[in-house]
Amino acid sequence: MNPSRPAYAATHADTHVDESQSSLYTKVAWRLVPLLFFCYVAAYLDRVNVGFAKLQMLKDLHFSETVYGLGAGIFFIGYFLFEVPSNIILHKVGARLWIARVMLTWAVISGCMMFVRTPTMFYTLRFLLGLAEAGLFPGVILYLTYWFPSERRGKIIALFMTGIPISGVLGGPLSGWILHSMSGAKGLAGWQWLFLLEAIPSLVLGVVVILKLDKGIEQAKWLSDAEKRTLSANIATDASATTSHTFKDGFTRPMVWVLSAIYLFFIMGLYGVGFWLPTLIKGSGVKDPLTIGMLTTLPYAAAAISMILVGRSSDARRERRWHVAVPGVIGTVGWVVAVVAGSGNVTLAMIGLTIATMGVMTTLCQFWCLPTAILAGAAAATGVAVVNSVGNLAGFVSPYVIGWIIDRTHSTDLGVYTLAACLTMGALLVLALPKQLVNR
Structure with a gap:
């Protein structure tokens, strides 16, 4: 006689299911994300520590800013060439073996950077480093799609990608200390110690991946049969x-190439931070490498907080476009503040650089909710790799162009304005995407 009772029972049951699944996904996140997070911290540290090495390396080796910019950027040519094949191999052989291979290979090459003496050696090792590391980031993004449905990926991807700012929080002071304290030890320059010591975590983590990372849900012994189902x-x-599941879909869908263009614009901003943040801080009047290293923690720490908060908001609202575009515009404002108000003023420069770093990194982590909402299965393996590899060509263009501009103008201003314009273009293109396609 009471028609509300079944409805109440259904609601109560739904609530119980939601709580149970939330608990299960928390369990999965705690098992997977910390290890993947530390792998990405190590990867990003080995990729951009050349920005700190630059503070001593250029003078010791008599390299120009253009040589540095080309060397920093040529990493992404190797990265581009092997990105898609690497992700296809990961999809076939599994994450455990392939991610471990990626990490062990790049650790050795990164350590070998200490032997650089000529521009050719610099270019060659940076190219090989990109070749070795190709596949880690898109591979992890692909791997997370094996575990988490699209509505739960905003926060998870944000947690994983906080590895970028945390590598700055940890790596900035560490790199500054190595340059400050290790110069001349055992006959090696500070920048040589930097490459040697910062390669060690990647070696250790590569072994841990082999021992701890599961290929997929069915291989996870720490899950019950019911949880696996x-x-x-x-x-x-x-x-x-x-609607896209085959390898071919990841290449042929027009939306994949639109996303690639958007990501290219955003990556311009990211590597403005990664490769030039120490130089920009130095240009504001700070000279000691240790102090520069300590100051770089501020933008990165703020970015980590922003990424997590925006990721939670994106999942809760099931809205993706504005959560990508707005941080991009905020990043643009930060770059402009850093240039207009920050020249010679450390406080204003740090405010601008902090806002820029928060905007750039939050935009990037939320961007990866877009392709994984459109592609699945084998299409995700190729599509995610295509987007990441094409977008990362900006990692070649950005440092080279900015280095060339600095050599010609003896100022970073025009280069930073270029980064700001790219972020704005990327944000506008995101808002042009059909919301029904990506808001999942």
Whole structure:
């Protein structure tokens, strides 16, 4: 006689299911994300520590800013060439073996950077480093789609990608201390110690990946059979909502190439931070490498907080476009503040650089909710790699162009304005995407 009772029971049951699944996904996140996070911290540190090495390396080796910019950027040519093949191999052989291979290879090459003596050696090792590291980031993004449905990926991807700012929080003071304290030890320059010591974490983590990372849900011994069924059913349901599943789809869908263009604009901003932040801080009047290293922690720490908060908001609202575009515009404002108000003023420069870093990194982590909402299965393996590899060509263009501009104008201003314009273009293109396609 009471028609409300069944409705109440259904609501109560739904609430119980939601709580149970939230608990399960928390369990999965704690198992997977910390290890992947530390792998990315090590990867990003080995990729951009050349920005700190530059503070001593250029003088010791008599390199110009253009030589540095080309060497910093040529990493991404190797990265571009091997990105898609690397992700296809990962999809076939599994994350455990392939991610471990990636990490062990780049650790050795990164350590060998200490032997650089000529521009040719610099270019060669940076190219090989890109070749070795190709596949880690898109591979992890792909791997997370095996575990988390699209509506839960905003926060998870944000947590993983906080590895970028945390590598700055940890790596900035560490790099500054090595340059400050280790110069001349055992006959080696500070920048040589920098490359040698910062390669060690990648070696250790590569071994840990082999021992701890599961290939997928079915291989996870720490899950019960019921938990495996729940996770697999959610992934299957999520995949059924997409229309692209084959390797070919990841190459041929026009939207993949639109996303690649957007990501290219955003990456211009990212490597403005990664490769030039120490130089920009130095240009504001700070000279000691240790102090520069300590100051770089501020923008990166603020970015880590911003990434997590915006990721939670994006998942809660099931809205992706504005959560990508708005931080991009904020990053643009930060770059302009850093140039207009920050020249010679450390406080204003740090405010501008902090805002820029928050905007750039938050935009990037939320961007990866877009392609994974459109692509699934084999299409995700190729599509994510295509987007990442094409976008990362900006990692070649950005440092080279900015280095060339600095050599010609003896100022970073025009280069930074270029980064700001790229962020704005990327944000506008995101807002042009159909919201029904990406808001999942």
